[in-house]
Amino acid sequence: MPYNGLALDRGRRSDADWLAAALDAGQILAYWQDKCLVAGGRPVRLPTTDREVVFLGAAETAVFAADLSDLDADTAVAQAGAEAAVDIRVLFPQLDRQEAATLAYARGMLHWTRNQRFCGACGGRTAAEQAGHVRRCADCGKLHFPRIAPAVIMLVESPDRERCLLARHRGARDYSTLAGFVEIGESLEDAVRRELHEEAGVRVSEVSYQASQAWPFPSGLMVGFRARADTEDVAVDHDELAEAHWFTRDEVRAQGGTRHDSIESYLVETWLGER
Structure with a gap:
């Protein structure tokens, strides 16, 4: 990866x-x-x-x-x-x-x-420690550590596993898999289910982990999943997404490739390689 x-x-x-x-x-x-x-x-x-x-x-x-x-x-x-x-x-x-x-x-x-030049607790100036991997506030002494923002990205299959769901975000030209940040109080699997329902109106119950990818752009961790939709019903929110549709494997190949530095490519190519 x-x-x-x-x-x-x-x-x-x-x-x-x-x-x-x-x-x-x-x-x-x-x-x-x-x-x-x-x-x-x-x-x-x-x-x-x-x-x-x-x-x-x-x-x-x-x-x-x-x-x-x-x-x-x-x-x-x-x-x-x-x-x-x-x-x-x-x-x-x-x-x-x-x-x-x-x-x-x-x-x-x-x-x-x-x-992280300034402390989020008191506003004081911070200074580097541990060769730049910790910053300490000069005023209140609070230690600040690099944080990551976990996000889920998912390849959603139709109930018969013959098609996958791809969406086009507002302002975008190409179709892609769906993704979203994990919120406080939810598991990774719960985040998959919530994001799919909120953005695309798709209900899924079967969710399985596939792989993860370091994504420091600027501080992400992408966690990849395969999900299986309960039905083929789609109702996009028209807030983040412009449209979403089910595509066969041949139709996905006709769309062209995904960015090869992204875990999205792994999720899509793995699905395309299955019968």
Whole structure:
């Protein structure tokens, strides 16, 4: 699964002496406004920086990430010796598995860092600890940790399992599977049932887990399910969805492919491969 399987060793976050030495000999990925700074189509590695960095982990060398978002775009690109700031999902086709996972992880951590400068409890300024994986409020002492937002994504089968439900969101051109965030007080399976009924008017009782995917865009965890509808009744909410229909396997293939960096592709392709 894309962005899964990050192999970096993150176990030395509290070893200040080791981190200082590793920073001198490691590599620092550069970002601006959630975009990776690149040159020649490849991510830029800064030789050094006086900026706050986040330790991502160690493989052959230690890997850190730095955020240049306080600069304007042209200045950030120039300071990093880059050519452009590019969304990681655009880079994905030319990245190997580990590099994609590392770049996505860096993006998520820097996004959290940039948005946790102040304490949500008292408004005080926070400072980094544990190599950027914890932020402590200077006023009330509250510790802030990176949070993830779990979401469910589901391939819904018709009662006879011969068709699947795809929807077109408002403002979108293509059809896709349905998804939604998990709310407080519900299980993952309950979230599947609620989202399908709220958005598409579809009732399902049979829900089975398929796979999960790291999705740090900026802080998601996608949990994939297969669900079987009780009936073929569909009634879209016309709030998030414009329309939803049942498609045969041949009709899904005719729609074209899904994005191959998303768990949606796995869910759809798995279903297409079944008789």
